[in-house]
Amino acid sequence: MVKNSEGENLSVTLWRMVYQTYSWGKDCLDQIVGEHGLTMEQYLVLMTVKYHDPPVNITTIAQRLQRSTNSVSMLVDRMVKAGLLKRVRDRSDRRVVKVSPTSKAENAFKSADMPAWEFMQQSMSPLSYKDKNTFASLFQVVNQKLLEWLNPGADVEGMIKDDVERHDYFMEQWRKQPGIAVRGAKRRVTRRKKAS
Numbered sequence: 001m002v003k004n005s006e007g008e009n010l011s012v013t014l015w016r017m018v019y020q021t022y023s024w025g026k027d028c029l030d031q032i033v034g035e036h037g038l039t040m041e042q043y044l045v046l047m048t049v050k051y052h053d054p055p056v057n058i059t060t061i062a063q064r065l066q067r068s069t070n071s072v073s074m075l076v077d078r079m080v081k082a083g084l085l086k087r088v089r090d091r092s093d094r095r096v097v098k099v100s101p102t103s104k105a106e107n108a109f110k111s112a113d114m115p116a117w118e119f120m121q122q123s124m125s126p127l128s129y130k131d132k133n134t135f136a137s138l139f140q141v142v143n144q145k146l147l148e149w150l151n152p153g154a155d156v157e158g159m160i161k162d163d164v165e166r167h168d169y170f171m172e173q174w175r176k177q178p179g180i181a182v183r184g185a186k187r188r189v190t191r192r193k194k195a196s
Helices: 002-034 040-050 058-065 069-081 103-123 129-150 156-175 185-195
Strands: 085-089 097-101
Touching (some): 058 069, 069 085, 069 097, 097 103, 129 156
16 A cells, blocks of 8 residues: 555656646746747747748647647737737638748747757756657657547547657758757657657
């Protein structure tokens, strides 16, 4: 009985640590991109638009950010008012509205992107390459369990495969940025594909 209690306590401790790490990481990135005139949410929307061939519809942004379409729509409205995004009507279907970045957004994103990238690299620098792979593998196991819980009866394997493909595409786009090197990204993606 003691071992079960210890295991349960450790599970709760891990959840607390994951949440704490997410919160602190988000706060750090919010501060970094804030120095360039963006909030973390705005930075993520701009990253999604930039790396998915603008203009992009709001549903696609919501899917990539794993947010509700309504919340992303409200964020996009605020970004349009702030002069960071502009709405563009789809030529083939005038009912469809897409967004693309303004020059103001391009400049802010460009200045924030490298410091954000450097922070992500620096925050993981205490971990060896092997530890990072172990860390990623463990998160993948937990993420699969969470997806199964959130989507009973769904094709979770397909969802994971789609996520791997989106991640691969995203990393391919990010590698094109001057000064950004993504060592080992292909290896990690390949390993994830084998796990699914």
